[in-house]
Amino acid sequence: MTTLIERAGLGLLHRMDPEAAHGLALRALALGFAAAPGRITSDRLACTLAGMELSNPLGLAAGFDKNAEALGGLSRAGFGFVEVGAATPRPQPGNPRPRLFRLSEDHAVINRFGFNNDGMEAVAGRLARRPKDMILGLNLGANKDSEDRAQDFATVLARCGDRLDFATVNVSSPNTERLRDLQGKDALAALLDGVMAARDALPRPIPVFLKIAPDLDAEGLKDVAEVARTSGISGIIATNTTLSRDGLRSAHASETGGLSGAPLFDRSTRVLARLSILTGGTLPLIGVGGVGTAEQAYHKIRAGASAVQLYSALVYGGLSLVQDILEGLDLLLARDGFSNVAEAVGTGREDWT
Numbered sequence: 001m002t003t004l005i006e007r008a009g010l011g012l013l014h015r016m017d018p019e020a021a022h023g024l025a026l027r028a029l030a031l032g033f034a035a036a037p038g039r040i041t042s043d044r045l046a047c048t049l050a051g052m053e054l055s056n057p058l059g060l061a062a063g064f065d066k067n068a069e070a071l072g073g074l075s076r077a078g079f080g081f082v083e084v085g086a087a088t089p090r091p092q093p094g095n096p097r098p099r100l101f102r103l104s105e106d107h108a109v110i111n112r113f114g115f116n117n118d119g120m121e122a123v124a125g126r127l128a129r130r131p132k133d134m135i136l137g138l139n140l141g142a143n144k145d146s147e148d149r150a151q152d153f154a155t156v157l158a159r160c161g162d163r164l165d166f167a168t169v170n171v172s173s174p175n176t177e178r179l180r181d182l183q184g185k186d187a188l189a190a191l192l193d194g195v196m197a198a199r200d201a202l203p204r205p206i207p208v209f210l211k212i213a214p215d216l217d218a219e220g221l222k223d224v225a226e227v228a229r230t231s232g233i234s235g236i237i238a239t240n241t242t243l244s245r246d247g248l249r250s251a252h253a254s255e256t257g258g259l260s261g262a263p264l265f266d267r268s269t270r271v272l273a274r275l276s277i278l279t280g281g282t283l284p285l286i287g288v289g290g291v292g293t294a295e296q297a298y299h300k301i302r303a304g305a306s307a308v309q310l311y312s313a314l315v316y317g318g319l320s321l322v323q324d325i326l327e328g329l330d331l332l333l334a335r336d337g338f339s340n341v342a343e344a345v346g347t348g349r350e351d352w353t
Contacts, residue, residue: 265290294328
């Protein structure tokens with residue numbers, strides 16, 4: 001439940017430039033000035049994802065902490081797992097500001113950051129000081145001016161992988177020109193071959209996930225599923241932001257970039273359910289896109305997700321949303337007679353296909 005202090009803080013942040021507000025929120029989290037419920041779990045919420053034992057199935061999506069600057073605060077925020085990044089081999093400034101827009105009437109966000117980050121060397125140094133009691137992953141990215149973007153993903157994994165619990169190949173950001181072309185069948189297979197070779201060379205091989213766009217057509221989804229099944233990756237994250245602008249009411253609706261938040265929920269959940277069918281339950285799926293309530297997290301799980309992630313909802317609900325969602329999810333699982341998350345996975349898939 002949002003406290004008066006948190007509500008006042010959100011009100012203050014919403015009067016600031018969105019990117020400046022995000023930076024302030026991240027700094028407050030790093031300094032310990034944010035909600036910190038600690039580990040949240042129960043017999044129903046505890047689950048396994050690609051061999052990783054999670055206290056609960058709710059994770060933080062990449063993009064909130066691009067440079068792994070607030071790992072201590074995030075480890076105490078109640079998430080079952082945390083994904084930071086995206087990190088690229090070399091530092092890059094990203095696209096010109098303004099590049100982050102609140103769509104308050106839609107409970108949504110548009111960003112066109114363009115993989116702004118401090119680069120893998122700086123991120124690797126922070127990962128070396130990570131709390132050991134968290135499940136931590138890194139979103140792998142490619143430099144905008146790289147001559148071999150596919151190799152960039154393997155390069156970042158080789159540098160940072162020994163400090164991680166999982167990694168994510170991000171070929172689905174709409175803010176780096178032609179990056180989504182790497183989701184094509186042949187290009188994706190070649191890219192993942194290189195990433196998996198880097199993963200296998202790590203002292204301790206870790207799960208590798210693939211994050212896809214919600215705007216793939218039926219044939220594109222089929223190709224992704226086929227490549228995923230044969231590549232050796234550990235699962236798929238569905239989905240990244242969308243280029244669609246259907247039904248938006250906010251003043252910034254026409255801004256260029258990827259849309260996230262509440263309007264993405266239906267689109268991303270339909271993609272998730274279709275992937276669940278296409279992969280036949282052979283790969284764990286992580287559902288992300290528009291999750292802001294316990295009911296929405298539950299819908300993602302019943303559509304086929306073994307775990308879920310959120311990010312944009314925190315802009316409007318604050319970090320206390322994490323505990324609210326997990327407590328509500330526990331009650332929903334109990335209400336429907338599920339003794340654990342795994343029992344509920346995919347049981348409502350037909351509602352979305």
